[in-house]
Amino acid sequence: MVDQTHRVVAVSYLNTKPLLYGLLRNPISERLQLDLAIPSECARRLVDGQADIALVPVAVLPELPHYEIISDYCIGANGAVATVGIYGDVPLEEMTHLYLDHHSRTSVMLARLLLAEYWQHEVTFLDARDGYIDDIGGSIGGLVIGDRSIGLDRRFAYIYDLGTAWKDHTGLPFVFAAWVTTRELSPEFVADFNAALREGLAHLPQLQYLLPSPSPDFNLAHYFTHHIDYDLDGDKRQALDRFLSYVSAEMAIGR
Ligand SMILES: C=C(O[C@@H]1C=C(C(=O)O)C=C[C@H]1O)C(=O)O
Numbered sequence: 001m002v003d004q005t006h007r008v009v010a011v012s013y014l015n016t017k018p019l020l021y022g023l024l025r026n027p028i029s030e031r032l033q034l035d036l037a038i039p040s041e042c043a044r045r046l047v048d049g050q051a052d053i054a055l056v057p058v059a060v061l062p063e064l065p066h067y068e069i070i071s072d073y074c075i076g077a078n079g080a081v082a083t084v085g086i087y088g089d090v091p092l093e094e095m096t097h098l099y100l101d102h103h104s105r106t107s108v109m110l111a112r113l114l115l116a117e118y119w120q121h122e123v124t125f126l127d128a129r130d131g132y133i134d135d136i137g138g139s140i141g142g143l144v145i146g147d148r149s150i151g152l153d154r155r156f157a158y159i160y161d162l163g164t165a166w167k168d169h170t171g172l173p174f175v176f177a178a179w180v181t182t183r184e185l186s187p188e189f190v191a192d193f194n195a196a197l198r199e200g201l202a203h204l205p206q207l208q209y210l211l212p213s214p215s216p217d218f219n220l221a222h223y224f225t226h227h228i229d230y231d232l233d234g235d236k237r238q239a240l241d242r243f244l245s246y247v248s249a250e251m252a253i254g255r
Contacts (some may be wrong), residue, residue: 005031005032005033005049006032006033006052006053006183007033007050007052007053008032008033008034008035009041009046009054010034010035010036010055011037011055011075011146011177012036012037013083014211015052015075015083015146015228016055017205018200018201018203018207019201019230020205021033021200022196022198022200022201023193023196025196025200025203026192026195026196028192028193028196031189032053033176035163039056039105039145039146040057040103042055042056042057043057048153049113052183053070053182054180055179056105056178056182057104057105058106058176059244059247061103061180062244062247064182066182066183068180068185069178070190070194071178071197072194072232073197073201073230073231074176074177074178074179074236075175075178075192076173076174076176076228077111077173077227077228078163078229079173080161080164081162081164081227082161082163083147083223083227084146084149084176085152085161086111086142086143086160087133087136087137087141087142087143087149087152087156087159088142089137090138090141090157092119092141092158093137094122095141097124097126097141098115098124098125099132099135099140099141099142100126100127101132101145102127102128107145110162110243112255113246114166114169123141128143135183150218151215166239170239172238172242173229173233173236175232178240179197201212207220208220208224215219217221219231
């Protein structure tokens with residue numbers, strides 16, 4: 001039997017490049033139709049059946065009637081993640097409004113959870129659209145994720161890293177996105193897929209020579225090795241369960 005090709009969509013941010021590098025330099029790439037998109041779009045395509053496998057924001061998982069996490073690798077962090085934060089001109093307790101990044105599904109829910117449980121500070125949430133970062137200021141803060149957050153530390157006086165806040169709140173690392181399928185995949189394919197991702201992560205030092213530096217004082221190699229934590233280990237699975245119970249409870253009351 002000829003192997004089917006699978007439609008794969010992955011996050012278009014820098015933190016995913018090591019995983020993509022692994023997939024692309026492996027023969028498995030011939031069995032993949034690969035596309036890249038912002039995280040909220042990756043989620044939409046998996047939910048709508050337009051992708052078979054996706055690197056999806058984990059907050060979308062409770063919306064899927066059937067799914068399987070097919071990889072031991074993820075986009076996670078154990079403490080400061082560096083690219084998921086609330087930014088503003090004033091301290092959090094003085095923020096009255098907060099833009100929620102439309103690229104995100106997970107961090108939007110994580111910000112809500114942390115504001116309710118950890119910071120215990122109420123704000124009015126604002127829907128974001130392209131360009132919203134320019135509207136952050138005064139008592140209006142903004143959640144910004146991914147590559148667009150790089151360099152914002154020079155623009156805003158206050159930054160709250162959500163990886164750090166979650167770790168302080170729970171003592172756990174965190175999973176932002178995981179490789180998920182809604183199909184039945186063969187164990188051989190899943191094993192090959194995982195092996196390819198592992199190879200990509202083994203080539204982090206080479207990747208810094210291939211990728212452009214997004215900002216002069218942003219060290220990509222350091223970001224890949226000290227902020228993004230790619231292993232979906234037991235502590236991250238525990239964190240995922242805890243986070244998903246919050247998301248499911250919020251879904252149940254229509255939020
Ligand atoms: C750590 C990050 O995690 C991202 C955050 C996501 C979200 O908030 O929905 C989804 C995918 C991840 O790529 C980042 O991109 O900065």
